[in-house]
Amino acid sequence: MASERTxxxxxxxxxxxxxxxxxxxxxxxxxxxSADDLVQDxxxxxxxxxxxxxxxxxxxxxxxxxxxLNRNRRRALARRPVLMPIGDEDIAGAPEAPAGARDIARALxxxxxxxxxxxxxxxxxxxxxxxxAEIQGVAIGTVMSRLARARAxxxxxxxxxxxxxxRVK
Amino acid sequence: MIDRxxxxxxxxxxxxxxxxxxxxxxxxxxxxxxxxxxxSARVAAWRAQAESIRARYGAVVAEPVPARLALERLxxxxxxxxxxxxxxxxxxxxxxLGAGAGWFARGAFxxxxxxxxxxxxxxxxxxxxxxxxxxxxxLYVGEVRHPVEVPATxxxxxxxxxxxxxxxxLRPPNLESVGLKLVGGRLLPGPTGAAAFFMYESAxxxxxxxYCGKTRSPPTALRYNDGGTAxxxxxxxxxxxxxxxxxxxxxxxxxxxxxxxxxxxxxxTPLPAGKSGG
Numbered sequence: 193m194a195s196e197r198t199x200x201x202x203x204x205x206x207x208x209x210x211x212x213x214x215x216x217x218x219x220x221x222x223x224x225x226s227a228d229d230l231v232q233d234x235x236x237x238x239x240x241x242x243x244x245x246x247x248x249x250x251x252x253x254x255x256x257x258x259x260x261l262n263r264n265r266r267r268a269l270a271r272r273p274v275l276m277p278i279g280d281e282d283i284a285g286a287p288e289a290p291a292g293a294r295d296i297a298r299a300l301x302x303x304x305x306x307x308x309x310x311x312x313x314x315x316x317x318x319x320x321x322x323x324x325a326e327i328q329g330v331a332i333g334t335v336m337s338r339l340a341r342a343r344a345x346x347x348x349x350x351x352x353x354x355x356x357x358x359r360v361k
Numbered sequence: 362m363i364d365r366x367x368x369x370x371x372x373x374x375x376x377x378x379x380x381x382x383x384x385x386x387x388x389x390x391x392x393x394x395x396x397x398x399x400x401s402a403r404v405a406a407w408r409a410q411a412e413s414i415r416a417r418y419g420a421v422v423a424e425p426v427p428a429r430l431a432l433e434r435l436x437x438x439x440x441x442x443x444x445x446x447x448x449x450x451x452x453x454x455x456x457x458l459g460a461g462a463g464w465f466a467r468g469a470f471x472x473x474x475x476x477x478x479x480x481x482x483x484x485x486x487x488x489x490x491x492x493x494x495x496x497x498x499x500l501y502v503g504e505v506r507h508p509v510e511v512p513a514t515x516x517x518x519x520x521x522x523x524x525x526x527x528x529x530x531l532r533p534p535n536l537e538s539v540g541l542k543l544v545g546g547r548l549l550p551g552p553t554g555a556a557a558f559f560m561y562e563s564a565x566x567x568x569x570x571x572y573c574g575k576t577r578s579p580p581t582a583l584r585y586n587d588g589g590t591a592x593x594x595x596x597x598x599x600x601x602x603x604x605x606x607x608x609x610x611x612x613x614x615x616x617x618x619x620x621x622x623x624x625x626x627x628x629x630t631p632l633p634a635g636k637s638g639g
Contacts, residue, residue, distance in 0.1 A: 211422035239435060
């Protein structure tokens with residue numbers, strides 16, 4: 193039976209994780225509104241199933257919920273007949289986007305869902321391999337192979353873009 | 362010492378970038394990189410990727426959090442229930458058909474507002490059913506880690522799965538109006554077949570359970586079973602439409618009846634014609 197004190201602690205931990213969850217969601221979706229939808233769904237689920245939370249790391253648990261929700265969301269999107277591609281204007285138009293940001297966003301978009309999540313959890317969210325494995329529900333070996341493939345793919349993508357640019361010029 | 366001469370693997374190069382190496386191997390990898398320019402270039406490229414990713418998305422954490430993500434607000438509206446209600450509504454359609462038979466039970470409850478409900482008798486068709494339900498309650502109510510098999514976060518799957526196994530379209534009631542949230546459910550054996558078991562919990566941790574399954578007993582009114590001894594779990598049970606229901610809890614009789622009545626009203630969705638008989 194959760195005392196008021198533990199409920200508060202739980203709420204505070206959830207609260208503290210929101211900015212980072214928004215960052216991860218933004219990188220997963222490339223869209224501020226979709227990202228906050230994802231965060232909202234994650235928070236609602238977390239609050240509703242607090243009873244089921246048994247003292248693991250709150251932050252990892254929230255990422256687990258979000259990772260699963262995003263997987264479902266991607267499946268739903270894939271069933272739609274028309275998929276809006278990430279256009280140049282979406283990312284290049286963002287005022288805060290620094291040089292190279294457009295490239296990295298497109299490179300991330302070229303990855304498979306699970307590989308992208310692995311790369312983002314490790315590099316953007318600073319999760320350990322073990323935490324990433326727990327969040328994605330896979331073995332550490334799988335995390336490492338996804339990471340290796342994701343990095344190779346991003347590198348090839350960025351190299352390819354540079355080659356193309358040179359060719360155009 | 363063996364470490365020093367072991368060749369560096371690609372996995373270790375990643376672990377080096379991500380700070381996952383032991384200090385001993387870290388030194389070895391650094392030395393390796395100074396002698397292997399291709400690997401050094403790879404590591405540099407991976408680091409540059411990570412920096413680009415952080416440069417692109419890192420600023421999000423400094424943005425003000427939109428109001429719609431305020432926890433107090435989410436707690437107040439719990440918007441996720443909207444989808445859940447749709448599932449329940451769809452499942453309810455099957456139950457509405459022919460549910461009129463259960464309506465006299467409403468009258469029985471209303472006539473006995475002070476809990477003067479009939480005790481179950483030995484020949485009662487589902488004394489066994491109630492006993493199983495109360496056993497299940499006692500077994501799982503204290504369970505901390507695994508009170509349910511399928512959590513309420515997966516409500517759609519929970520209802521589909523249990524409906525398939527129990528043999529009719531289930532509809533776990535929404536008991537939020539009496540302060541109870543669905544924790545989840547599990548499949549259990551009943552006296553005559555599979556039974557569905559749903560657990561609800563209040564903000565203060567009180568648990569109530571709904572145990573239901575198909576029965577051949579005729580429809581009965583809501584009945585109260587005090588569990589035999591003071592402080593024991595008690596139960597309210599009824600059946601209608603070939604389905605038996607038992608609500609169990611340890612709260613006081615009045616509270617249990619309120620919970621049962623709320624569940625009953627949702628499960629036996631009123632038919633306009635049934636009201637005249639109540």
